[in-house]
Amino acid sequence: MAFDIAVKRRLGNVSLAFDIAAGPGLTALIGPSGSGKSSLLNMVAGLLRPDEGRISVGGQMLFDSAGAVNLAPETRRCGYIFQDGRLFPHLRVRANLTYGEALTPSPERRFGLDQVLDFLGIAHLLDRWPATLSGGEAQRVAIGRALLAGPRFLLMDEPLSSLDAPRRREIMEVIRGVRDDLRLPILYVTHDEREVDQLATTRIEIEEPRRI
Numbered sequence: 001m002a003f004d005i006a007v008k009r010r011l012g013n014v015s016l017a018f019d020i021a022a023g024p025g026l027t028a029l030i031g032p033s034g035s036g037k038s039s040l041l042n043m044v045a046g047l048l049r050p051d052e053g054r055i056s057v058g059g060q061m062l063f064d065s066a067g068a069v070n071l072a073p074e075t076r077r078c079g080y081i082f083q084d085g086r087l088f089p090h091l092r093v094r095a096n097l098t099y100g101e102a103l104t105p106s107p108e109r110r111f112g113l114d115q116v117l118d119f120l121g122i123a124h125l126l127d128r129w130p131a132t133l134s135g136g137e138a139q140r141v142a143i144g145r146a147l148l149a150g151p152r153f154l155l156m157d158e159p160l161s162s163l164d165a166p167r168r169r170e171i172m173e174v175i176r177g178v179r180d181d182l183r184l185p186i187l188y189v190t191h192d193e194r195e196v197d198q199l200a201t202t203r204i205e206i207e208e209p210r211r212i
């Protein structure tokens with residue numbers, strides 16, 4: 001299994017419970033606002049601790065309340081991509097890209113800078129500041145930054161929703177490449193059925209959570 005997740009977490013007056021088993025490729029999570037999709041990604045990243053359960057990705061146990069496993073976020077080897085890119089505004093594109101690479105021991109690096117620049121078509125942007133990038137360019141750089149940190153899998157939280165239609169198609173193509181050519185498992189949150197139709201290997205409907 002690429003993703004094998006069974007977790008519970010209470011947040012305020014909502015009780016989130018997920019049970020997900022998905023093979024390789026892109027697993028799309030679709031569900032209403034407030035159903036806990038972002039919280040689930042945060043639990044997989046290690047940023048939000050489940051109250052109980054387990055999270056295994058690609059056969060590696062990241063969290064298991066029964067076995068007292070809780071890997072630190074930086075050892076989970078996950079690349080996280082957000083709706084708005086979240087590049088470091090004070091660093092040029094080159095430094096944004098190499099930020100995670102520098103923190104990653106070389107045996108764990110899976111892709112080189114030249115390979116990533118070529119794959120994403122962003123070599124011409126290296127000396128630019130994030131504020132000067134279009135939304136699509138910024139999202140490419142965000143994907144590049146995630147890839148350069150040597151991830152075993154990617155988390156994507158509505159990565160297309162701040163883009164216009166042409167840019168959305170471009171980045172969709174990039175995501176297909178990550179899925180099929182780089183073969184990284186992806187857990188992908190969206191509200192958009194068209195994205196699910198076009199990108200998902202596995203579709204998982206997230207239901208309205210129980211209110212306490």
Ligand SMILES: Nc1ncnc2c1ncn2[C@@H]1O[C@H](COP(=O)(O)OP(=O)(O)OP(=O)(O)O)[C@@H](O)[C@H]1O
Pocket residue numbers: 011012013014031032033034035036037038039040
């Ligand atoms: N720190 C918190 N305290 C209380 N409630 C919280 C907290 N964080 C999140 N919640 C609630 O938990 C639920 C899940 O939130 P989450 O952001 O994970 O949902 P989502 O499905 O990603 O929503 P959206 O699609 O709108 O981004 C929501 O009802 C939210 O209000």
